[in-house]
Amino acid sequence: MQAKRNLTWRFVDSADLPTCVLEGIVGEDAGLDDLVPDIKGPARFDLSGVARINSTGVREWLRFVEAINGKGPHRLFRCSAPIVAQLNMIDNFRGSAKVESVIAPYYCEACGHELATEVTIENNTPKLPSPACAECGETMALDEMPARYFYFLSY
Amino acid sequence: MLKPGEKSVLVLQSSPKSRRLTARAVAATGAHCVAPPTGEESTQALANGPLDVLVVDWENAALAQQAVKLNPRLEVVLLTDRPAFERYAEDIMDLPMSSMIVSSFVAVPDANDPVATRELVTTVAKLFTGDIFGLEKYMGWGAAIREQEIRASQQAEGIVQSACEDAARSGMPERELSSLGLLVDELCTNAVWDAPVDAEGQPRYADKSRAQPVALAPNEYVTVRYGSDGNLFGVSVSDNFGRLDQDLAVRYIRKCFRHNDQQVSKSAGGAGLGLYMAFNSVSSFVINVDPGVRTEVIGLIRLGRAPKPPAGESLGTSRSLCYFRTKRPKKGE
Numbered sequence: 001m002q003a004k005r006n007l008t009w010r011f012v013d014s015a016d017l018p019t020c021v022l023e024g025i026v027g028e029d030a031g032l033d034d035l036v037p038d039i040k041g042p043a044r045f046d047l048s049g050v051a052r053i054n055s056t057g058v059r060e061w062l063r064f065v066e067a068i069n070g071k072g073p074h075r076l077f078r079c080s081a082p083i084v085a086q087l088n089m090i091d092n093f094r095g096s097a098k099v100e101s102v103i104a105p106y107y108c109e110a111c112g113h114e115l116a117t118e119v120t121i122e123n124n125t126p127k128l129p130s131p132a133c134a135e136c137g138e139t140m141a142l143d144e145m146p147a148r149y150f151y152f153l154s155y
Numbered sequence: 156m157l158k159p160g161e162k163s164v165l166v167l168q169s170s171p172k173s174r175r176l177t178a179r180a181v182a183a184t185g186a187h188c189v190a191p192p193t194g195e196e197s198t199q200a201l202a203n204g205p206l207d208v209l210v211v212d213w214e215n216a217a218l219a220q221q222a223v224k225l226n227p228r229l230e231v232v233l234l235t236d237r238p239a240f241e242r243y244a245e246d247i248m249d250l251p252m253s254s255m256i257v258s259s260f261v262a263v264p265d266a267n268d269p270v271a272t273r274e275l276v277t278t279v280a281k282l283f284t285g286d287i288f289g290l291e292k293y294m295g296w297g298a299a300i301r302e303q304e305i306r307a308s309q310q311a312e313g314i315v316q317s318a319c320e321d322a323a324r325s326g327m328p329e330r331e332l333s334s335l336g337l338l339v340d341e342l343c344t345n346a347v348w349d350a351p352v353d354a355e356g357q358p359r360y361a362d363k364s365r366a367q368p369v370a371l372a373p374n375e376y377v378t379v380r381y382g383s384d385g386n387l388f389g390v391s392v393s394d395n396f397g398r399l400d401q402d403l404a405v406r407y408i409r410k411c412f413r414h415n416d417q418q419v420s421k422s423a424g425g426a427g428l429g430l431y432m433a434f435n436s437v438s439s440f441v442i443n444v445d446p447g448v449r450t451e452v453i454g455l456i457r458l459g460r461a462p463k464p465p466a467g468e469s470l471g472t473s474r475s476l477c478y479f480r481t482k483r484p485k486k487g488e
Contacts, residue, residue: 006312027366028366029366052333054344055429058419059428089431
């Protein structure tokens with residue numbers, strides 16, 4: 001395990017590919033260069049714990065993606081909302097990696113309860129769940145326009 | 156006929172509902188407001204002048220180009236809906252406008268958005284008076300604004316955390332907290348590393364790595380203010396240099412509307428994305444500049460939801476980008 005000021009990562013057991021869990025803030029001091037040697041082949045990255053990625057962090061991430069691209073194909077899963085924002089905005093943010101799932105915001109129109117839940121992506125299409133609200137039992141809906149939140153699937 | 160000292164506003168909005176709501180908001184500033192219903196009358200009103208502010212929608216944007224040619228001192232406010240903004244963002248950025256307000260209230264029948272209305276009133280009043288600085292202008296009376304000063308770059312992250320804790324206590328949803336964190340992070344980064352220049356006007360820290368700590372000189376201290384009024388959480392970050400001109404701001408913001416390998420600067424220093432990321436994190440983004448003296452960037456995040464249409468597709472959250480510059484009278488004026 002490598003610890004830096006604002007970003008940490010650890011590898012967890014997985015039956016499939018080596019799985020790396022990233023948590024914290026991706027900034028210029030993220031130290032992702034130190035992670036590159038640990039990626040020896042195709043890997044999965046759990047990005048649900050990435051709370052923020054700032055502008056210099058985007059540049060660090062792109063360098064990281066470029067450095068590991070040849071060892072893929074990699075998979076990104078449980079991408080947090082800040083990661084989804086960058087997927088939608090920045091050219092080549094995921095490199096050649098496939099996005100397996102994202103964390104998406106859900107909202108209950110009846111009582112205002114909010115939920116962040118995992119949405120899987122199959123055949124380049126989000127499989128939107130319809131969870132019941134934990135507060136009032138009504139069906140919750142995605143709190144974003146699908147075309148906007150999943151824009152990265154269109155290019 | 157204008158009374159002495161009275162300001163004049165022309166509202167060109169295609170939708171009758173939007174026209175009425177817009178004219179009502181503008182009238183709240185005490186201005187003389189004309190909102191003609193037809194294109195012919197609009198052209199006539201433009202020719203009649205004198206005008207201080209023109210409020211147009213996307214459909215009437217071409218008229219704004221003509222009007223500014225006739226009257227270069229005219230202030231233009233674009234008031235449009237989100238679908239038009241997303242579709243025509245790059246063209247919109249080319250307009251000779253001082254402010255852009257993208258709001259559902261101009262597009263949604265039967266929806267009235269008090270937050271957007273207040274922002275329009277504030278925008279027009281700032282253009283009239285030249286009194287441009289201050290987070291308070293966007294917040295309801297009684298809002299407690301906290302102020303902190305950055306004297307060294309390492310303090311910035313503590314202020315990010317502090318603002319997010321205050322916002323969480325104000326009821327900001329979890330998903331918006333990450334946007335707020337990014338906003339404060341980017342605005343502080345710009346103010347600490349990009350704003351300061353030396354006596355020759357050369358940037359002092361812009362080429363340095365953002366991971367390298369910087370201790371600011373007293374004239375470089377950055378002021379961060381934030382607070383909530385129950386509807387909005389607002390943040391302002393000010394520096395003492397006043398170097399963020401409108402063309403530069405628009406250039407940085409617009410480059411992220413297109414996906415290409417030029418988006419991210421690979422040189423030392425910043426990545427060139429900060430302004431766009433800050434803009435993208437908020438519902439309202441305001442840049443106030445007194446050239447050579449002060450820059451204040453304000454970001455506002457809604458604590459609740461913008462009104463949605465009664466049926467059909469959500470128009471998403473409202474959004475605005477406003478640029479204000481202190482005007483100094485020229486010699487002889």
